[in-house]
Amino acid sequence: MANVILQKKQEKRKKLLDSSYELFVEKGISNVSIAEICQKAGIAKGTFYLYYASKEDIARALNRRISFTLMQKAYDEINRNRKDSFVENVITMADFIINYFSTDTETLKMMRKDFIFPLTVDDFDNSRNPLMISLRKEISDYAQVSGFSNHEILFRLYSQLSMIAGICHSVMIDHFPDSDINSLKPSLFDMIRKAIRP
Structure with a gap:
């Protein structure tokens, strides 16, 4: 009954x-x-507040879900084109995300430069999700050769993913700078390499 x-x-x-x-x-x-959301979902308006505190709260939950899905797809791309270098695998991830947003500007517009790491640091450290387990291992392996702590690598990785989403939004939605x-990409990838290499 509880499962139902x-x-x-x-x-x-x-x-x-x-x-x-x-x-x-x-x-x-x-x-x-919120009334429109509930009407479209076929759920009473009062029920909305059992799950989300506000429209901004559900927007952040959506961004978290989109960010997680995007990370999963980008990680799958890494696995299809795996290199020996952690840094170059991060570049593969970055390139995938840029290309994804290039073909789905509606999602990019909705996210409003707000790439969210889908878990808190504590949740990330304890997650049983296969993607998070794989990321933890890659980060731990890179920590052993880079001299960075696991936490510092996670922070640098997250900051680079956030930067990419923000730049994609600025270029593709705000048209600033006026560039393709x-x-x-070469400048972006150079910044990422400098941020992640020891």
């Missing part, structure tokens, strides 16, 4: 997130009301 209740809660949370995503992409976050994102 938990499953129904997860389904409602997913319906709210999916409905929010569709409406935010279509209208922009500021032009969507591909022409900026």
Whole structure:
């Protein structure tokens, strides 16, 4: 019985997130009301507040979900094109994210430069999610050769992913600087290498 209740809660949370995503992409976050989200999800408005405190709260939850999905896809790309260098694998991840946003500017617009690492540091350290386990191992292995602590590598990796999302938004949505994102890749990748190498 408890599993059925938990499953129904997860389904409602997913319906709210999916409905929010569709409406935010279509209208922009500021032009969507909680009532619209609930109506689209087929869920009573009062139920919304059992899962999210506000529209900004659900927007952050969406960004967390998008960020996690994007990290998973980027990590899959690393595994398809794995190199011996941790730094060059991070470049592969960065390149994938840039290319992803180039083809999905609606999601980029909705995220508003807000790439979110999907877990707190404590949750990351204890997560049983296969992606997080793999990332922990890669970070730990790189810590042994780089002289950085695991925490410092995680911070540097997260800061680079956030920078990429922010620059993609600036270039692709705000058109600043007035450049093609591909022409900026060499400079971006050079910054990433400098930030992650010891």
